[in-house]
Each structure stands twice: as C-alpha cells, then as structure tokens.
Amino acid sequence: MRIDIVTVLPSLLDSFLHHSIVQRAQDKKLVDLKIHNLRDYSVNKHKTVDDYAFGGGAGMVLMIEPIVNCLEHLKKERKYQEIVYMSPDGKSFNQAMANELSLVENMIIICGHYKGIDERIREHFITREISIGDYVLSGGELPAAVLSDAVIRLLPGVLSNESSALSDSFQDGLVAAPVYTRPADFRGMEVPKILLSGHEKEIDKWRFEQSIKRTEQRRPDKENKGSN
Ligand code: SAH
Secondary structure (H helix, E strand, O other): EEEEEEEOOOOHHHHOOOOHHHHHHHHHOOOEEEEEEEEHHOOOOOOOOOOEEEOOOOOOOEOOOHHHHHHHHHHHOOOOEEEEEEEEEEOOOOOHHHHHHHOOOEEEEOOOOOOOHHHHHHOOOOOOOEEOOOOOOOEEEHHHHHHHHHOOOOOOOOOOOOHHHOOOOOOOOOOOOOOOOOOEEEEEEEEOHHHHHHHHHHHHHHHHHHHHHHHHHHHHHHHHOOOO
C-alpha cells in the first residue's frame, strides 16, 4: 500500500513514521509512506501556502493552488483510489472504515491547518472526509497519523501474529478481553486462574465471555450490531 500525506508541518509526523509497527511495516516494504511538504508546491518565492479568508474573519486558510499542484504531481505518478481530507466535520472514523481503507492500493491524506483548506478542494478533489472525533485540533497531522496507523496495522504481514488484529476491539463488534502478563501474583493481585491452566479451548471461551460482558458494560451501543 502507498500512503502520501500532504502537510504544512512534515516534522510533526517524524516520530510517527519512525517508531514501532509503522516503522516495521515500512522496513518490510508492506507500506510506502511518503510525507509531502505543501510549501514545496507553492507557486511564489515566499513559499506561501495560506492566505486570509474571503469575507474576513480570524484565521488563515490553506490555498487551493499548492494543494492542487501537489495532487496533480502525485496523480501523474500513480492512480489514487482515495484522496482523504481530515476534517472535524467529516465522517467519524471507526474500525470498519480502517478495514475498508486497508484494501486501497494508493491513498492521499490531506492535513488541514489554521481555519482549514479552501472549500473548492473539498468540492472537487476529495473522495472522503474523515473526522477522528468531535473536537477540534490545530492541524490534520495527528488525525492523519491516527488514520494511517489504524490502517497500516491491518495490512497482511504487518503484525507478527496476524490473528492479533482480529482479536482487537471492534473487529467483531466486541471490545477486547482483558490481558495480563507476569508475574501471576503481584502483591496479592492475582491473574485469573483460567489463563494459567493451559486449556486453550477453555481460555478462548473465557475470553469470548469476557468480551461480551465488557461490551455490555462499556459499549452497549456496540452490542449485537455485528461488525461496528
Ligand atoms: N475551522 C475548522 C477547524 C480547523 S482545525 C472547523 O471548525 O471545522 C485545522 C485542521 O485540523 C482541519 O483543517 C483538519 O484538517 C484538522 N482537524 C482538526 N480537528 C480534526 C478532527 N477532529 N478530525 C480530523 N481532522 C481534524
């Protein structure tokens, strides 16, 4: 899979790119993740990418031309199935959407900043608008990292044990069962005995029951809704 992230703050994504599962996925060539500095696509010598909003009001707006230049440059190199704009008024991101996007071959993610991006980009170039929650952040970089992380860990071969993504919360409409590691007894706080029994089938059954119980308690909105 190829993911291109377009941003005015590339350095904000450095740490995300170079750690943990996302780094490993790139090392294994399972994902090709490229960050593009919007300023490189500016048409004037000051590398301007933002301007005042027509009609007045506080806050700058990312200009249409650098974004279109960047999109056209990328589209010349390959065909993109999705061009996503991260936006608080987009569709709420969830696991079903992550699953869907993990099947895409090439995807561009546009990060807004300041007041957002020129509306004409949203009208004419975007295939989806995605929000990571009902709150407003300063830029689309963290949302783009959230989206990419959720998608990348689903790509076959990225997680060492492939079934591990399947047992995560929301994959089957349930939240995950609790997990424990050594020591089995810490100051009298004990791990459930069943997990130490070695009975694989019984353990699976216990985990499933725990998932159901937890879903009822914590996310009743997810109950009996199938996947997400
Ligand atoms: N004026 C806009 C908010 C701009 S915030 C509004 O009220 O809707 C600046 C940028 O941060 C946005 O363009 C978007 O790319 C990103 N952003 C902020 N909050 C976000 C969220 N919850 N989900 C996805 N992107 C978000």
